[in-house]
Amino acid sequence: MFTYDMGNIFKSIGYSYSRPLHWQGKQWLNFREVIAGTGVLSLIDDDTSRFFRDQQQNVPKLLREYGESYGNPENNYLATAGVYLTGLALKNEKLRRTGVLLIASASSGGLLQQVLKSAVGRARPLAGLGKDTFDPFNPSRNFHSFPSGHTMLAFTNAYAIAKKFKRPWIKAGIYSVGLIPGVSRI
Template identity: 50%
Template sequence: MKNIFFLFLLLCSCYISGQTIESLKNQTTWQNFKYDIGSIGGGIGHAFSRPAHWKGKEWLNFAGIATGTAILTLGDDEIDNWTDGIRNDISNDLLEFGGHYARPEGNYGLSSAVYFTGLFIKNEKLRRTGVLMIASTITGGFLQQLSIRILNRARPLTGESANNFDLKFFEKAEGYDSFFSGHTVLSFANAYAIGKQFNNPWVKAGIYTVGMIPGFTRIIISKHWFSDVVFGTVMSILIVESIDKYLDSRYEQKYNENNKKVHWDLTFAPGRIGVKLNFN
């Protein structure tokens, strides 16, 4: 399974390389490296500073995300009970892949490989992709660590309910670090960043599916609730989109010349409340 995945990534890298135009040749590798480090830092700062620029609609959308997540928690216990019945039917290879790929060393190993390949072959698009992946996962990882230390939500494997929180801010409690899923935010941020470069919806779907495997396996082994994984996925998308917009001002290469827009629409109807996400 892992060999197939890395072969797939290699093919994706070759495809990305073939799509790019000739990069600027006036810059040395060291100059490009320093510029890219600045882009990573700038991207992280841009993502963290966005709430300061939010207006009414953005805050309404944030409230919608929070409300939608709260609604999802109502079904967390039932979904966890359902996974008990299918756990033995899930391939060990799939569970192992989900666990290893989404660990920090696996994620940063992948993003570093993408970046340094682009750096040394002087491929700006591949460099930018690596920068986007690194900046996004650092941002997402920091926010996830902050969230679990503030909320201290019980993991399913503790035997507690999905709505059990140990609100001792910044005090680590064993088994109380569930919300939100770090494996999900790391793996899906990388997958979403890679998928943005392709127009073909089937290619995108394949990449996103691989990126969602870690979140799925975390639910199966009772390390996270369903709402932890959904929120981690949403956070990945928002972080990548925010940083990618910033990188538009730093790099000549654009992804498929698409406008990078995420549309959040709140839906209110009799007996229904929801949040709809549309993205390119």
């Protein structure tokens, strides 16, 4: 089962990267909307960052720590591997398949995120260079701000888990928990 599952993880990663080759009009429209939305949001980036920083003291420390810790790649892979290995040990196919989906989506998203971070080269806020400072392929971590790895890992997990449920309110709760690392990174 382990060998079969590892093969499925690699097939799933390849599948996710090959999908744009099969996109139709609706998918390309969604892609353009995401790019346009990102551009619009970047116009108010300084204001939203300031707003969120001003709110930091009002957010419970537990939520802030969760946001930092859950999106951390080491913790994320511990959690996803834990789901998978538990399913494998218990011979629980549903849990095992969920673990495979979690690992595949985290790996696929994580690789994409690492490539984009380097290619985009956006300065981190703590570098003090401003939101419009880009230096693609600069090896310094000061230019690896976008996209957020913590956010991507946490939300891919939320998406993979939410796929297992039909009720919208359960999905909304799972997505809300998945958004915490992203919001805490802002």
